[in-house]
Structure formats: structure tokens, C-alpha cells
Amino acid sequence: MDKTTAAVKSQAAFRGFCVRKPQPLKELRVxxxxxxxxxxxxxxxxxxxxxxxxxxxxxxxxxxxxxxMSLLLRLDAIQGVNSxxxxxxxxxxxxxxxLQ
Amino acid sequence: MAKQNKAIGIDLGTCNSxxxxxxxxxVHIIENEAGSKTTPSMVAFTSAExxxxxxxxxxxxxxxxNTVFDIKRLIGRRFKDDTVQRDLGLWPFRVVRGKKKKxxxxxxxxxxxxxxxxxxxxxxxxWKLKKTSETFLKAKVRDAVITVPAYFSDAQxxxxxxxxxxxxxxxxxxxxxxxxxxxAYGLDNKSNSSSQAKFILVFxxxxxxxxxxxxxxxxxxFKVVATDGDSHLGGSDFDNNLVDYCSQKFKQKYNGDISxxxxxxxxxxxxxxxxxxxxxxxxxxxIELESLSEDKDFRITITRTQFxxxxxxxxxxxxxxxxKCLAGAKVxxxxxxxxxxxxxxxxxxxxxxxxxxxxRGKELCNAINPDEAVAYGAAVQAAVLIGHxxxxxxxxxxxxxxxxxxxxxxxxxxxxxNTSIPTRKEVLYTTSLDNQAIIxxxxxxxxxxxxxxxxxxxxxxxxxxxxxxxxxxxxAVCFEIDGSGILKVSAEHKNTGVRSEIVVNSxxxxxxxxxxxxxxxxxxxxxxxxxxxxxxxTVKRLDFEKYSYKMRERVRxxxxxxxxxxxxxxxxxxxxxxxxxxxxxxxDAECEKLDEKMQELKTICNAxxxxxxxxxxxxxxxxxxxxxxxxxx
Numbered sequence: 001m002d003k004t005t006a007a008v009k010s011q012a013a014f015r016g017f018c019v020r021k022p023q024p025l026k027e028l029r030v031x032x033x034x035x036x037x038x039x040x041x042x043x044x045x046x047x048x049x050x051x052x053x054x055x056x057x058x059x060x061x062x063x064x065x066x067x068x069m070s071l072l073l074r075l076d077a078i079q080g081v082n083s084x085x086x087x088x089x090x091x092x093x094x095x096x097x098x099l100q
Numbered sequence: 101m102a103k104q105n106k107a108i109g110i111d112l113g114t115c116n117s118x119x120x121x122x123x124x125x126x127v128h129i130i131e132n133e134a135g136s137k138t139t140p141s142m143v144a145f146t147s148a149e150x151x152x153x154x155x156x157x158x159x160x161x162x163x164x165x166n167t168v169f170d171i172k173r174l175i176g177r178r179f180k181d182d183t184v185q186r187d188l189g190l191w192p193f194r195v196v197r198g199k200k201k202k203x204x205x206x207x208x209x210x211x212x213x214x215x216x217x218x219x220x221x222x223x224x225x226x227w228k229l230k231k232t233s234e235t236f237l238k239a240k241v242r243d244a245v246i247t248v249p250a251y252f253s254d255a256q257x258x259x260x261x262x263x264x265x266x267x268x269x270x271x272x273x274x275x276x277x278x279x280x281x282x283x284a285y286g287l288d289n290k291s292n293s294s295s296q297a298k299f300i301l302v303f304x305x306x307x308x309x310x311x312x313x314x315x316x317x318x319x320x321x322f323k324v325v326a327t328d329g330d331s332h333l334g335g336s337d338f339d340n341n342l343v344d345y346c347s348q349k350f351k352q353k354y355n356g357d358i359s360x361x362x363x364x365x366x367x368x369x370x371x372x373x374x375x376x377x378x379x380x381x382x383x384x385x386x387i388e389l390e391s392l393s394e395d396k397d398f399r400i401t402i403t404r405t406q407f408x409x410x411x412x413x414x415x416x417x418x419x420x421x422x423x424k425c426l427a428g429a430k431v432x433x434x435x436x437x438x439x440x441x442x443x444x445x446x447x448x449x450x451x452x453x454x455x456x457x458x459x460r461g462k463e464l465c466n467a468i469n470p471d472e473a474v475a476y477g478a479a480v481q482a483a484v485l486i487g488h489x490x491x492x493x494x495x496x497x498x499x500x501x502x503x504x505x506x507x508x509x510x511x512x513x514x515x516x517x518n519t520s521i522p523t524r525k526e527v528l529y530t531t532s533l534d535n536q537a538i539i540x541x542x543x544x545x546x547x548x549x550x551x552x553x554x555x556x557x558x559x560x561x562x563x564x565x566x567x568x569x570x571x572x573x574x575x576a577v578c579f580e581i582d583g584s585g586i587l588k589v590s591a592e593h594k595n596t597g598v599r600s601e602i603v604v605n606s607x608x609x610x611x612x613x614x615x616x617x618x619x620x621x622x623x624x625x626x627x628x629x630x631x632x633x634x635x636x637x638t639v640k641r642l643d644f645e646k647y648s649y650k651m652r653e654r655v656r657x658x659x660x661x662x663x664x665x666x667x668x669x670x671x672x673x674x675x676x677x678x679x680x681x682x683x684x685x686x687x688d689a690e691c692e693k694l695d696e697k698m699q700e701l702k703t704i705c706n707a708x709x710x711x712x713x714x715x716x717x718x719x720x721x722x723x724x725x726x727x728x729x730x731x732x733x
Contacts, residue, residue, distance in 0.1 A: 059162075066161055069363065073370050076389055086390075090397070093390040 027078050027085045034071050035092045041067060042095075072096050107243035107272060107486045108233050109478025110226065111280070112260065114172040115307030115334070117141045118475035119229040121237065122483035127284075129472045130236045132228075138471055139232070142169045143224045145209040149634050150627060152228040164192040166207040168221050170308070173331070175218040175263070176256030179203040183331065222263035223624055230267055244269045245482040247474050250276045250313045250324045253500060253555065254545060254587060254604065266624050272485040278302035278313035279322045280477030281442045285465045287317065298437040299325070301422065303455060304474075306443035308334040310418060312425045314436075328425035333414065335376075335445040341410045342372040346387060346400060354396045364393045379404050380447045408450040415451055419458055433459055440465040442473045502579060502587065505542045505551040507532050514579045526578040535567040539575060543589050543604060560602040562591040633691070640694045641683065647698065648679045651705045675704050 001009075041064070045051060053060050075093050078085070108130075111118040116138040120129045132139045134154040144156035144167040151159065160167045170191065177184050179197040188195055196215065198204035204215040226246075233241050246269075248260050257274045264271045281302050297318035304311040310333040314325045346368055347358050358364040371387045378385040384403040392398040408415070426433055439455060441464055446452065456464055468476055503513040506529070515525050531539060539562045546554030565573055573593065580588045590601035655673045658664050679701050686693075 062162055065363070069161075069366065072367060076367055076371055077374070090390045094395065097391040097395070 024085050028088065030078060031075065031085070031089050031092055034074055035095075037071055038068075038092060038096055041071075068096055105243065105486055106237055106239065106241060107245065107479075107482035108230075108241055109280070109475050109480070109482045110229055110244055110246045111277070111472075111475035111478060112172065112222065112226065112229075112246055112248070113138075113141055113306060113474075114170055114309050115141060116471070117225055117229060118472055119233050120472065120475040120479035121233060122479045123237075127476050127479045128236075129469075129475060130233050132232050133235075137469075139225075139229065140169070141171065141225050142167060143171075143221050144168070145207045145214075147208070147211055150209070150224070150631065152224050166193065166209070168193050168205050168207065168216075171205075171218050171221045171225075174203050174205070175222055176253065176259035177203060177218075219259050219263040219266065220623065222260065223266040224627070226264050226267035226269060227624065227628075230269060242268070242270045243272050243482065243486060245273045245275050245280075245478045245485065246271060247275045247277045247280045247478050249309075249311055250278055250327045251311070251329075254557065255555070258586070268624070272482055275478060275481055276313070276324055277304065277311070277442070277474050278315055278324065278440070280475075280481065281440050281473045282315055282317070282322065282438075282477065283480050284468050284473045284477035285438070285440055287438055287440070287465075299431055299435050300438045300440060301426075301436050301459075302440045302442060303418075303422065303446060304329075304442040305418065305445040305451070306334055307336065307445075308332065310334060310421070312421050314425055314429050314431060325431070326425050326429035328421045328428065330417070330421065333417070334443075337414055338376055338407075338411050338445065338448070339369060339373045341414070342376060342402070342407065343368050345406075345410055346372060346398070349400055350392065350396075350398055353398075354393075356393050356396060358393045361393055367392065368398075375402055376407065379407050380449060404449070411448075411450075415448075415454055418451065419454055422455070422458060436462070438462075438465055440473070442470050444471050446470045500545045500555070501547055502543065502545050502557075502581075504529075504577060504589075505544065509551050511544055511546070511549055511551045511554055514577065515581065524578065524580045526576050529575045529577055530571050531565065531568070531573045531575075532570055534570045536570065536573070537565050537567065538563045539565060539591070541577065541589070541591055541602075543587075543602065557587070557604045558589075558602050560589070560591075560600055562593065562598060562600040564596070564598045565593050566596060637691050637694065640691060640698075644694055644698050644701075645680070645683050648676055648683065648701060651676045651701070652680065654705075672704055675701070 045064075055061075072093065075089055075096070078089060106121055106123065109120045109122075111120075117140075118129065118138045120127050122128075129137045131137050132153060136154070139153040140157040142153065142156035142160070144151040144159055144163060146159070146163060146166065156167055170187070173187050174184060174195065178201045179195075180201060184195070184203055194206040195203050196206050198215060198217065202217060204217055205221060206213060206215050208214075230241055230244075244264065246260060246264055248257055252260075261271050261274055281304070282300050287300055297316045300315045300317060302311075302313045302315065304313070309329070309331050311327065311329040313327045316323045316325050343365065347365075350356060350358055358368065367389055368387075371389055375385045375387050379402065382404075384401055387398070387400050387402060389398045426436070436459060439459055439462060441452070441455075446466070447470065452464060452466070456462060501511075501513045502515040503511050506512040512527075514527050515523060519525075529539075540559060541562065542551065542559035543557040544551050544554040545557050548554050562575065565575070575591055575593055577589065577591045580590070582588070587604040588601060589604065590599060592599045652673075655669060655676060658669055659673075679697065682697065
């Protein structure tokens with residue numbers, strides 16, 4: 001095998017690894033961000049005034065469900081999770097589903 | 101020669117549109133502001149503004165009644181057409197019958213109910229694509245080639261042309277999509293040497309429609325020989341099959357029904373779409389949704405084989421269409437030289453394999469991204485038309501026969517179906533009554549024997565025919581179709597030279613009349629101004645908010661310093677707080693109101709700025725302010 005082929009081969013392997021390697025931290029970061037947003041949403045929903053508004057106004061209701069939906073979809077989009085990440089994701093998902 | 105002048109190619113699709121330009125000897129697909137190469141063909145109307153493309157798609161769930169899509173299924177059609185009536189029930193937006201039997205989309209826009217024709221909606225999409233390309237090219241864009249499906253009638257082509265004109269585009273050509281795709285693969289040049297006609301099959305399976313077109317090419321001239329397909333078959337059908345399968349599995353596993361839970365279904369649909377895309381490259385993928393329904397987790401592994409099995413019926417339907425198309429044109433599959441794949445769903449490996457097997461292992465043309473192939477070809481053609489290269493002529497054909505009515509309301513075909521254009525055909529007719537001085541000529545399009553079953557294009561009269569017994573007068577009726585498919589019919593009495601003619605234009609085929617066109621043009625300009633206005637207001641709003649937040653921060657600092665009068669500071673604090681609340685509560689504030697508020701806030705906060713300046717004395721501008729006020733006092 002000549003030098004160039006060898007170089008190409010090892011670089012390909014390395015780059016492939018970079019793409020495929022599990023990135024639990026990155027995933028966790030997305031989950032935490034979503035969690036914070038979910039908490040914010042919950043906080044807002046405690047506000048009686050807003051709840052009242054949502055009950056009366058269909059459009060407001062739709063807006064809130066859409067917000068929750070987009071957060072849920074973001075969580076669903078996380079691929080190739082390990083068991084640890086999965087657990088934390090599940091917690092946030094449950095919270096969001098309950099909010100719905 | 102035309103270096104400065106760039107011409108774009110536009111693929112105006114049912115679900116997604118794409119725009120491309122030819123520059124520096126290669127075709128560049130232009131990305132939209134969201135960075136994606138295709139733009140959803142969607143327009144949304146809200147109480148405040150008009151949204152086009154990605155923005156419209158994003159707010160679809162919030163505002164389905166006023167989000168218009170699939171407009172290509174309406175353009176150039178009549179309200180009572182079967183296809184229109186069938187599609188009506190599938191759309192969340194309202195379609196009503198407008199003037200001249202045209203379908204109109206009815207939406208709530210800025211608190212008013214407004215009607216838009218299909219041309220106007222298409223125009224908005226085209227306008228958006230034009231803006232996108234102008235941003236990319238940093239120059240004005242005028243010339244464009246726009247593609248339409250091969251089966252589009254004259255009326256539909258004309259309506260598309262009208263839409264482009266309103267959007268401020270100069271349409272160089274209305275081109276057939278399959279031909280554009282074939283050009284993208286350079287199949288036009290490959291045939292240079294051989295003088296024999298060769299066949300190309302274009303297989304287009306997009307987001308919502310499925311089209312098969314058989315082209316023939318001879319000495320650089322393209323012809324559409326036959327078309328087939330299904331107007332309601334596309335990528336979303338594969339997703340739906342997968343969703344059905346998953347919800348069944350879910351039912352088996354947990355005995356829970358999710359088919360009545362729209363939220364769960366939506367999550368599942370999104371996951372299924374992702375899985376489908378994944379399966380085009382991977383052999384298996386996992387769908388994993390936590391708490392899908394009633395706190396039950398759903399996890400399923402889908403293999404490529406499973407996915408293929410689920411959709412086998414649809415795949416086979418596609419192959420059958422290919423077979424039917426070839427049989428209709430009496431072309432053997434071994435005669436097909438090239439097979440071109442277009443549309444995102446042709447990425448499915450099984451489908452490719454089936455097509456390849458159908459054509460006995462022929463190499464398929466799939467090197468160009470199938471989503472972009474049509475726009476790619478259109479861009480090449482546009483470049484050719486403004487003079488970049490000249491070794492190519494594209495010839496289209498008439499999709500339907502054209503003719504006039506003769507005695508007994510029969511259709512007499514003058515230009516048969518699939519005649520290549522431009523063309524000119526002359527036929528001699530005679531009078532049917534003795535001493536007939538006036539002859540009325542109605543022009544029709546279609547394949548049926550009786551004219552009333554065909555599509556009426558227009559009529560005109562030839563008067564001043566000299567008196568003669570019936571059958572003695574000969575009148576030459578001439579059909580002329582120009583390069584972009586616009587039909588001109590003329591009649592002439594040979595001996596006297598009396599002549600009359602009609603251009604089958606927009607008005608006569610149910611397109612836009614001149615006045616409507618002008619109104620639409622004005623509307624288009626107005627909308628552009630309104631969009632600008634909204635942008636201006638948004639900037640003002642942001643400025644206002646930024647300023648008030650800055651002032652709030654300042655007040656807090658001052659409070660800590662304790663150098664200022666406490667009452668005064670609290671007063672300002674109260675005012676800033678009010679301003680912030682006001683801005684939050686008034687999303688729709690007008691420009692002047694914002695200016696006014698800003699001025700007010702600035703006056704109040706000046707005291708703050710002023711005092712802090714006397715402390716730190718860091719800004720020249722404020723310094724002079726101070727001097728002025730001293731002079732005043």
C-alpha cells in the first residue's frame with residue numbers, strides 16, 4: 001500500500017468516527033435547554049390570568065400546544081441515545097406531555 | 101455578451117419550488133434565507149402580514165384556514181373541473197367560485213376577507229424566489245425560464261405565465277419539467293451524432309405528485325411523446341403507510357389506540373418521515389418516542405425490507421404506470437436509451453432497483469440531486485436563451501389536439517395532439533349556407549369528437565364574405581403556435597383577402613384579463629410596500645425595546661449609586677416599566693405610535709442620561725446637551 005492510500009484510509013476512518021461517535025454531552029445540552037424552556041412554560045401556565053385567557057381563547061390555546069409540540073419534536077429528533085441520555089430525555093418528555 | 105444579465109430557472113412545484121442560475125460555467129442552486137435549497141410553495145395570510153415559503157410552513161398548524169398550498173392544482177383550471185372538485189375537500193383553506201368560473205382562494209387577511217386567484221398566489225411564490233435570487237446575485241433579476249408539467253393545458257401554461265409577469269419576471273420560456281430534467285443530464289448533447297430519434301423516460305416522484313413522461317430526442321429537438329402518472333401519489337403516502345404500521349404495532353403492544361390522538365400522531369408522523377429518509381441509506385433505523393400516549397414509551401426497529409414491503413403496492417403502481425406509458429406510445433422498453441429520476445422519493449433504493457430491473461439493468465440518471473434536477477435544467481435553458489451557448493433547441497409539443505367546430509358541433513382537428521411547436525397549419529373550409537356572409541369560428545382544445553366535451557378556447561367571426569352558393573367559398577383557417585405555446589388562429593377569404601384573427605390569450609382561456617392583470621400588478625406592488633413597512637416597524641419596535649431595557653438597567657445602576665433624587669429615579673423606573681409592558685402588549689403598534697412612544701421615553705430618560713453624564717462626563721454629544729439646558733435656565 002502506498003503512502004497516499006494509507007493516509008486516505010486512516011483519515012476516512014477517523015472522520016467516520018467523528019461523525020458517528022456518541023455525543024452524549026451534546027445531546028444532554030439540548031435536553032437541558034429544552035427542560036429550561038419547559039420550566040419557563042410551566043411557570044407561565046401557573047399564572048392565573050394566562051390560564052384564564054387560554055381557557056377562553058382558542059387561538060392562545062393553540063399557541064401553547066404548538067410551543068409544547070415543537071419542544072417535543074426537538075426531543076424526538078435526538079438520535080442514537082445511550083441509556084443515561086435516554087433517561088433524562090424521558091423525564092423531560094413526560095413533563096412536556098403532562099403539560100399538554 | 102449578456103454577462104451582466106443573469107437569467108434564472110424556476111421549478112415551480114406543487115409542494116416545493118426551487119430556483120437555479122447558471123454562472124461561471126456551472127449551475128448554482130440558490131438557497132433561500134433559511135439555507136435550504138427548496139422553498140415550500142406555501143403562502144400564509146395573518147392578521148398582520150403575508151408570509152411566503154418557510155415562514156408560511158412554520159405557522160401552518162396555527163393558522164391552517166389561511167395558509168394556502170397546492171396552488172398548482174388550481175392554476176388555470178375552472179371551478180367546476182373534476183380535479184378541482186375532488187381536491188376541494190382535502191384543503192383546509194376555502195376555495196370559492198369567482199368570476200368567469202375561476203376558482204378563487206378565500207382567506208382572512210388583516211381582518212378582511214379577501215379573494216385571491218391562483219395566479220396571484222403563484223405570483224407571490226415566484227416573487228419570493230425572485231427576491232431570493234436577487235439577494236444571492238446582488239443584482240436585479242428579470243429573465244426567467246419557468247417549468248410546468250408536460251400535461252399542462254394551454255390555459256394552465258398561460259396562467260403560469262401571467263403569474264410570472266405579475267411577479268415582475270420576463271418569461272423567456274414556459275418549459276416542460278421532464279425536458280428540463282433531461283437537459284440537466286445533458287442528454288440533449290449526447291444525441292448529437294445519431295440522426296435517429298431516441299427515447300428518454302423521465303420518472304418524477306415528488307412530494308405530492310407522480311409524473312411519467314416519455315421524451316424523444318432527435319437532432320437536439322425534444323418532443324414529449326406520452327405522459328402518465330398519478331396526481332396524488334408522493335412521499336407523504338409512504339410516510340402514512342409507515343404511520344399506520346406503527347400505530348398498529350402500538351395497539352398490539354399496549355392495547356392503546358393512538359389514531360384518535362392528533363398530538364401523538366403528529367409526533368409519530370415526524371418520526372416516520374425521518375425514518376423513511378434514514379432508510380434510503382441505512383439498512384435499519386429505530387423509531388423511539390417516549391410517552392407517546394398515556395405515558396407509554398414506543399420503540400420499534402424498522403428495517404429497510406419492512407419499509408419496502410409496506411409500500412410495495414405503491415411501488416408496483418409506479419412501475420405499472422411506466423409500463424402503461426410505454427404501451428400507450430408503442431415504445432418497447434429496450435428502445436428507451438436513458439431513464440432520468442426526478443423528485444425526492446426516487447431516492448428510495450427499492451424503487452430505483454425496480455426501475456432498473458424493469459429496464460433490464462440500465463444505468464439510471466441519478467447523479468444530480470433529484471429535488472433540484474428540474475430547476476437545474478431550467479437554469480441551463482435560461483442561460484442558453486440569453487446567449488450563453490447556442491447548440492441546443494428545445495421543442496415542445498401540443499399536449500392536446502386543437503381544432504374548430506364544424507357542422508353538427510363536431511370537432512375538426514387542425515393541429516393534432518403531440519405536434520411539436522412552433523408550428524403553423526392551414527386548412528381550407530367552406531360555407532354551409534347559401535349567400536353566407538358571416539362565418540363564426542370557435543376554437544377548441546381536446547380529444548373528444550363533440551366540441552361541447554372539449555375545452556373552449558375562444559371564438560371570432562369573419563365577415564364580409566361575398567355572396568355565393570354554399571360550398572363555393574373557400575376560407576383558409578390557419579393555426580399558429582409560437583415557441584412558448586401561445587396560439588393564434590386566423591381565417592382568411594382567399595379571393596378578397598378579408599381577414600380576421602384571434603390570439604388565444606389569457607382572457608379567452610379563463611386566465612387573467614388585462615384589467616385583472618393590472619389590478620394584480622398593483623396588488624403585488626402594494627404587498628411589497630406593505631412587507632417593507634412591516635420590516636420597518638419591526639426594526640423600530642426592536643429599537644424601542646432595546647432602548648427601554650437599556651434604560652431599566654441604567655436606572656438600577658443609578659439606584660445603587662444613590663447620587664440622584666430617589667423620587668425622580670422611581671418616577672423614571674415606573675415609566676420605563678410601563679414602556680416595556682406597553683411594547684409587550686402592542687405587537688401591532690404602528691410606526692408613528694412607536695416614534696411617539698420612543699420620543700416620550702427619551703425625554704423622560706434624558707434626565708437620567710444627563711445626570712450620569714455630569715458624573716462621568718464621557719460623551720461629547722451629551723455634554724453640549726447640558727450646555728444648552730444651562731443656557732435655557
